[in-house]
Amino acid sequence: MAVFSSLADKLQETFKKLRGKGKLSENDVNEAMREVRVALLEADVNFKVVKDFISRVKERAVGVEVMESLTPAQQVIKIVNEELTNLMGGVQSKINFSSRPPTIIMLVGLQGAGKTTTCGKLANLLRKQGKRPLLVAGDIYRPAAIKQLQVLGQQLNIPVFSMGNQKSPVDIVQASVEHAKNFGNDTIIVDTAGRLHINEELMGELISIKDRVKPHEILLVVDAMTGQDVVNVAESFHSKLGIDGLVLTKLDGDTRGGAALSVKAVTGCPIKFAGMGEKLDALEPFYPERMASRILGMGDILTFIEKAQANLDAEKAREMEKKLRQQQFTLEDFLDQLQQMKSMGPLEDILGMIPGLGANKHLKNFKVDEKELAHTEAIIRSMTPEERRNPNMINGSRKRRIAKGSGVSVQHVNRLLKQFSEAQKMMKHLGGLKKHSKKGKKAGFKFPFF
Amino acid sequence: MGLFEQLKKGLAKTKNGFIDKVTELVTGYKKLEPEFYDDLEAVLIQADVGVHTAMDLVEKIRCKAEKDKLETPDKVKELLKEEIAKILGEDTVPLNIPSESPAVYLVVGVNGVGKTTTIGKLAYKLKLEGKKILLVAGDTFRAAAIDQLEIWANRVGVEMLKHQEGSDPAAVAYDGIQAAKARCTDVVIIDTAGRLHNKSNLMEEIKKVRRVIERELPGAPHEVLLVLDATTGQNAIAQANLFKEATGVTSIAITKLDGTAKGGVIIGICSQLDIPVKFIGIGEKIDDLKEFEPHDFVEALFA
Numbered sequence: 185m186a187v188f189s190s191l192a193d194k195l196q197e198t199f200k201k202l203r204g205k206g207k208l209s210e211n212d213v214n215e216a217m218r219e220v221r222v223a224l225l226e227a228d229v230n231f232k233v234v235k236d237f238i239s240r241v242k243e244r245a246v247g248v249e250v251m252e253s254l255t256p257a258q259q260v261i262k263i264v265n266e267e268l269t270n271l272m273g274g275v276q277s278k279i280n281f282s283s284r285p286p287t288i289i290m291l292v293g294l295q296g297a298g299k300t301t302t303c304g305k306l307a308n309l310l311r312k313q314g315k316r317p318l319l320v321a322g323d324i325y326r327p328a329a330i331k332q333l334q335v336l337g338q339q340l341n342i343p344v345f346s347m348g349n350q351k352s353p354v355d356i357v358q359a360s361v362e363h364a365k366n367f368g369n370d371t372i373i374v375d376t377a378g379r380l381h382i383n384e385e386l387m388g389e390l391i392s393i394k395d396r397v398k399p400h401e402i403l404l405v406v407d408a409m410t411g412q413d414v415v416n417v418a419e420s421f422h423s424k425l426g427i428d429g430l431v432l433t434k435l436d437g438d439t440r441g442g443a444a445l446s447v448k449a450v451t452g453c454p455i456k457f458a459g460m461g462e463k464l465d466a467l468e469p470f471y472p473e474r475m476a477s478r479i480l481g482m483g484d485i486l487t488f489i490e491k492a493q494a495n496l497d498a499e500k501a502r503e504m505e506k507k508l509r510q511q512q513f514t515l516e517d518f519l520d521q522l523q524q525m526k527s528m529g530p531l532e533d534i535l536g537m538i539p540g541l542g543a544n545k546h547l548k549n550f551k552v553d554e555k556e557l558a559h560t561e562a563i564i565r566s567m568t569p570e571e572r573r574n575p576n577m578i579n580g581s582r583k584r585r586i587a588k589g590s591g592v593s594v595q596h597v598n599r600l601l602k603q604f605s606e607a608q609k610m611m612k613h614l615g616g617l618k619k620h621s622k623k624g625k626k627a628g629f630k631f632p633f634f
Numbered sequence: 635m636g637l638f639e640q641l642k643k644g645l646a647k648t649k650n651g652f653i654d655k656v657t658e659l660v661t662g663y664k665k666l667e668p669e670f671y672d673d674l675e676a677v678l679i680q681a682d683v684g685v686h687t688a689m690d691l692v693e694k695i696r697c698k699a700e701k702d703k704l705e706t707p708d709k710v711k712e713l714l715k716e717e718i719a720k721i722l723g724e725d726t727v728p729l730n731i732p733s734e735s736p737a738v739y740l741v742v743g744v745n746g747v748g749k750t751t752t753i754g755k756l757a758y759k760l761k762l763e764g765k766k767i768l769l770v771a772g773d774t775f776r777a778a779a780i781d782q783l784e785i786w787a788n789r790v791g792v793e794m795l796k797h798q799e800g801s802d803p804a805a806v807a808y809d810g811i812q813a814a815k816a817r818c819t820d821v822v823i824i825d826t827a828g829r830l831h832n833k834s835n836l837m838e839e840i841k842k843v844r845r846v847i848e849r850e851l852p853g854a855p856h857e858v859l860l861v862l863d864a865t866t867g868q869n870a871i872a873q874a875n876l877f878k879e880a881t882g883v884t885s886i887a888i889t890k891l892d893g894t895a896k897g898g899v900i901i902g903i904c905s906q907l908d909i910p911v912k913f914i915g916i917g918e919k920i921d922d923l924k925e926f927e928p929h930d931f932v933e934a935l936f937a
Contacts, residue, residue, distance in 0.1 A: 226684075226868055228682075294890075295746070295748070328784075334778075382647065409744070409870075411868065412682050413682070413865050414867075434746075
């Protein structure tokens with residue numbers, strides 16, 4: 185679940201040793217850096233990038249910049265965090281939209297990086313932002329690539345422009361621009377065939393497309409699992425074609441994601457999006473500073489909050505808060521909550537974003553059973569509105585009816601009722617808990633940069 | 635073009651990006667000094683050999699060099715070649731062919747490594763050997779994956795069995811095996827959807843596919859072929875381990891070796907895993923899937 189988890193583990197292990205110490209000698213820093221170096225190399229970070237990174241951190245860690253408020257170990261973590269953020273490109277960068285639509289976005293990359301899928305996801309994301317995208321099937325070589333894009337378009341209900349696989353991609357893209365103008369599409373997303381960066385002929389084709397239609401944004405799609413070679417690929421595409429940014433795919437795997445660290449450092453191209461899952465809404469803007477926090481095992485609370493904001497109804501949330509305060513939380517509200525949680529995406533992903541949980545050993549293998557949630561939902565739905573509001577009235581015969589109605593056993597129903605009453609109890613303490621957790625946070629996380 | 639020449643051409647990039655760098659080092663240094671070994675380690679790491687394997691290799695070479703009292707790096711390339719040959723092993727491991735047909739081969743891997751393409755090429759290869767082949771479209775998830783396999787089936791001229799998109803892959807596998815039994819097919823190759831190895835639900839799905847195959851044909855699947863992308867870095871090891879745990883991977887195919895200067899990953903895989911590499915993909919043409927012959931591979935690399 186947690187992106188970069190292995191790297192985070194390694195760094196945390198290293199820093200645990202540092203944390204125990206009051207003062208940090210040059211030797212300590214060197215030892216820590218050796219482990220950081222191996223961890224980064226194992227994470228497939230480019231060799232040269234690692235070398236620079238280590239020397240930069242070392243230089244900063246030994247000697248200067250020791251602040252009074254921090255222990256030296258925290259100081260090192262702070263520096264590593266800052267340098268990691270720098271390495272990945274500082275602040276987030278966005279898509280360049282043309283002031284005179286249509287904006288043309290072209291996706292390029294090696295075979296199997298995930299271009300076609302990313303096209304679909306990107307179209308979906310841009311439509312959510314109010315654009316009217318048109319997908320263009322420019323991969324005329326791979327068997328069924330056009331069909332794949334068409335199926336995606338159908339699933340998303342986004343138009344796909346195709347001229348079959350007999351016309352040249354240059355002509356297809358040119359024609360698609362006219363088509364977009366006629367049909368009022370303000371954004372064109374061009375899928376292209378996967379190609380090796382050393383294939384002169386196919387690279388030439390991309391260059392002709394570029395010359396012909398002048399795309400506003402050329403995005404290189406890169407598999408996050410790529411090894412040391414990613415730098416050559418990115419450099420080569422960049423020098424021949426001039427890339428505006430990168431999309432990192434398959435980041436939901438357990439890859440340590442060295443590619444993300446290397447690419448920006450070596451090419452200067454920012455990573456604009458990250459593919460985080462198989463579903464068509466699993467494309468997120470790439471936030472370098474958040475990713476650095478993730479690497480350090482500090483969780484990604486910002487993404488979590490944003491997801492919550494996008495999916496949770498603010499009105500409902502206020503209502504919920506009121507109910508919580510007045511301790512009127514019922515099974516009906518519980519059901520509401522369940523549904524809102526579900527709309528935020530797989531629970532595992534959400535848990536991984538919460539600081540502290542990402543590094544929690546017990547939670548590491550914890551898999552949320554989505555089926556269990558479906559059962560819970562069914563049970564609640566089998567209750568009468570009155571029962572939902574007042575679970576205490578549910579007696580044996582009612583339980584049997586509910587169990588039958590939802591297709592589970594009576595024990596299941598009992599378990600849910602017990603869980604709910606416990607949740608209610610917890611809610612009562614929530615006010616106190618909030619204060620408590622604030623204190624806890626202060627004690628646990630002394631990092632001023634967090 | 636002879637087989638060896640083809641191999642040499644396919645590995646040209648790896649040779650340039652890896653072995654030629656070693657040559658540069660060997661000629662660049664007058665003496666065997668610590669910096670030489672550091673640089674050698676750097677070259678190995680940059681070839682995706684992996685940190686640990688690289689350290690091991692360098693250590694072994696250093697020991698050997700000290701033992702033989704070498705003072706100049708001239709012989710290092712030879713030592714390296716020896717050590718790499720040792721890691722890669724001697725013999726080609728052939729596909730497991732059961733005494734009674736059909737042979738069932740299950741193909742697994744993460745997204746975008748080239749599973750479907752590898753199946754197409756493998757089918758072509760086996761067809762040339764005179765086998766009767768059935769391809770089974772078990773990737774029911776990705777848009778148009780079935781069409782992609784169908785195009786390959788037509789291209790190669792073999793039969794294919796498919797269900798609709800979104801249907802249960804285990805059910806497709808079941809039908810595939812039944813059909814193979816009924817049609818006296820020699821080889822059944824089952825495609826599966828790409829899946830990231832850390833998604834437990836998807837790994838459960840593929841375990842089920844395996845269970846169904848086992849149940850319908852005792853002794854099957856005769857091979858579980860894991861397809862790895864040569865451009866993948868050290869994550870390849872994690873992929874192999876988790877897929878092995880879930881599906882009992884018996885062999886590996888490494889694809890896109892022609893596209894990377896970092897073919898070193900094959901060395902890391904061989905040294906850290908006990909699963910034999912049986913095929914390598916060294917080009918885009920239909921006959922560019924080759925049986926992995928360690929000896930030829932090393933020779934082509936160092937030629």
